[in-house]
Amino acid sequence: MRQTTDAPVIIIGAGLAGLRAAEGARRAGYTGALIMIGDEEHPPYDRPPLSKDFITAATPPDVLLRDPEELKNELNIELRLGQAAEQLDVPGKRVRVGQAWLNYSSIILATGYRSRTFSTNREEQSLYPVRTVTDGIRLRERLASGARHVAILGAGFIGSELASSARSKGLSVTIISTVKKPLAGALGDQVADALVQLHRSNGVDVRLGCSIAEVSESSIQLSDGAMVPADVVAYGIGGEPATEWLAGSGLELDGFGVVCDEFLRAAPCVYAAGDIASWPSKLFDQQLRSPHWTAASEQGVSAGHNAVSDAKEPFDTVPYYWSDLYGKRLQFVGVATGDEMMVVRDELPDGGFLALARSGDRISAACGINMRRQVGVARRHIRQQSPWSIALEDLGVDQNLPVLSRV
Ligand SMILES: Cc1cc2nc3c(=O)[nH]c(=O)nc-3n(C[C@H](O)[C@H](O)[C@H](O)COP(=O)(O)OP(=O)(O)OC[C@H]3O[C@@H](n4cnc5c(N)ncnc54)[C@H](O)[C@@H]3O)c2cc1C
Known part of the structure; x- marks a missing residue:
């Protein structure tokens, strides 16, 4: 067990996995200093509602995962928000945040994914990604200000949920996907077909195998030339791991995130959890990642435990996710x-x-x-x-x- 006199345990990323890591470390009996660095201005919050009722409900659900007072008083976390980790020195056991180098006894990387951005040659109105609570508030306000026709690029889970939420408000919705069978890779052909059928039976205009070429004030032109009415253009087209700051650290990065061992350890005293972490799954006999809520939560607890404990426990799980549609x-x-x-x-x-x-x-x-x-x-x-x-x-x-x- 790490001693209270050691350098602090540092968690990078104030999201779901970061919070669960803090809880896991405390549950394992760690009583020393715990610092959480987050580049957003918000304490850890829940993302799933952002593409669901948060954008359309009369009163948006509270998305904070824990009361900030609890973070301080119960978990004794020193929360540093609006600050980004910029460099990791693995042999020196220190991380650079701004100009300051912070020493750690263990560090847990839980920086998640960022939205891929989308733009066209001509845009006469703003486009709306949905990843952060700031994105959610922006889209919510736009939908509430007299929007009638919503176009959504991306028919993955987030795009599909946006379509479902917008339809629940009676808005007309067009969903546009560059692939002909959205989600077939994740769910198989039959489920993918059933989802397209579900959108259509709920009155959504589904355009497959094309993209958005131009965005005018009240319509968009698709790459196949078709014009579609749209006074709001939102998108959910996947993301990229927030790991660019780890380049040169010596950690194994595979393009999807940080490659870990069965203890979610990426290097001595360095652990990773959440959307960026992959682990060698015994159950599935492969290096696995599960960039979804349940695995982020489970991995956070496990990485937090292993970061402070001598009795390390291997991590494995059966990936699980859900989506709410219509x-x-x-x-x-x-x-x-x-x-x-x-x-x-x-x-x-x-x-x-x-x-x-x-x-x-x-x-x-x-x-x-x-x-x-x-x-x-x-x-x-x-x-x-x-x-x-x-x-x-x-x-x-x-x-x-x-x-x-x-x-
Ligand atoms: C709109 C939306 C809806 C979703 N719905 C579902 C659902 O229905 N079901 C489901 O299973 N999953 C869902 N998910 C996925 C789920 O929310 C994620 O898997 C989960 O949030 C991952 O947690 P995380 O802690 O790894 O990353 P995040 O929650 O992304 O937190 C990472 C934090 O680290 C910060 N950060 C990044 N880089 C740095 C840095 N260098 N320094 C400091 N901080 C940094 C980020 O800004 C962020 O605040 C949804 C995701 C989104 C975006």
């Missing part, structure tokens, strides 16, 4: 690299949807819409590495259903 809950568990995909229930738009993926003799992933219990059961079987037939039996699925496709 009053339905989509959930995905596992890793979509199976051999076969089987759609076992397909009752959209009014009912549910469940697809299971198989890898060898094991269930490797499940995706459900309004199938919470089944997704929970599937997650347990994926974690237990149950044989396919046993998982299917427990899920009450007919073993003789035809397999629809490779994942």
